[in-house]
Amino acid sequence: MSVVRKITMAATAAVVLATATLASPAPARAAAPSCATSWGSLPKEGGDGRGVVTSTRTGRHPCYDRVVFQVFGLADGFHAEYVPEVYTEGEGQPLSPITKGGALLKFVLRSPAYDENGVATYPHRPGDHVAPVAGYKTLGDVVYGGSFEGQTTFAIGVRARLPFRVFVLPSDTGGVRIVLDVAHRW
Numbered sequence: 642m643s644v645v646r647k648i649t650m651a652a653t654a655a656v657v658l659a660t661a662t663l664a665s666p667a668p669a670r671a672a673a674p675s676c677a678t679s680w681g682s683l684p685k686e687g688g689d690g691r692g693v694v695t696s697t698r699t700g701r702h703p704c705y706d707r708v709v710f711q712v713f714g715l716a717d718g719f720h721a722e723y724v725p726e727v728y729t730e731g732e733g734q735p736l737s738p739i740t741k742g743g744a745l746l747k748f749v750l751r752s753p754a755y756d757e758n759g760v761a762t763y764p765h766r767p768g769d770h771v772a773p774v775a776g777y778k779t780l781g782d783v784v785y786g787g788s789f790e791g792q793t794t795f796a797i798g799v800r801a802r803l804p805f806r807v808f809v810l811p812s813d814t815g816g817v818r819i820v821l822d823v824a825h826r827w
Contacts (some may be wrong), residue, residue, distance in 0.1 A: 676704035676798060678824050680804035682806040684722035686752040688809065692716025692816055693762040694754040694793045697783060699772040705822040706780040708772065708797060710750055713762070717809040718751025721821060727796035730789035739768060742781030742798025746805065749795075749819060754788035763788065772796075779823045798825055 692714025699706040726735045728745045737745055754763035755785040765771050767787035781801050786794035799805075804824040812818050 645821060657784045660721060666823055674703045676825060678704075678806075680806040680822075680824060682723060682802050682804050684720065685805070685807045687807065688691075688717030689751060691791075692752045693756055694752050694788065695762050695816075696764075697771045697785075697795070699774055699777070699780060699783065701777055704780070705824045706774070706777045708783055708795075708821040708823075709746075710774055710795075710819045710821075711812060711814070711816065712750065712752050712819060713812075713814070714752070715816075716750075716752040716815050717819065719807055719819050720747075720749045720751070721807050722806065723802050727784075727786055727794065730787035730800065732767070732787070732796050733815045736768070736784050736786055736796040739770075740782045740784045740796045740798040742800060744799045744802040746797035746799050746821075748796065748797055748824070750793045751791065752793060753791050754793045755769070763793070778825045779802075797821070797823070803827065 675821055687761055692712040695713050696711040698709050723744055725746045727745055728734060755761050765785045769785045770782060771785045772783040774782060781800060782798035784796040806822050808820050810820060812820045
């Protein structure tokens, strides 16, 4: 085969490949979610019912990290705000030395973590890290602050003082889920 023919075949192949590449549409990229919020970072408060705290869990979402507090009974009372320090209920021990994060969100449920007989309904002790948050974009820690005189406190370590929201959802197991979402950014 002559050198000219080899060059001509190579050039033809290159033109065919370039044409096929140009004719093929680029794969569609999923649109990034809009993470704009109007939540703000000021204190939030709601409800006043009674129930008992039973569990805590977390979740990651494209625009925010979530903490869910399970409360059994008719309860939807909460107070959440950024503070310089969160203290354990009853004893008043600071939780910031053991809470990871650049900002500290105090989350108080207006429900105890014990029943009417004083039996614990929440399986943790004050100072326990109660939810895994490794790899989360915003949450740094969730630390149990104890329960005293009908209220239960948590120290939520957050990467920075970011917008958050709190809302209440019904639960399939009886009671409610009090949900805290903390945005990844402003």
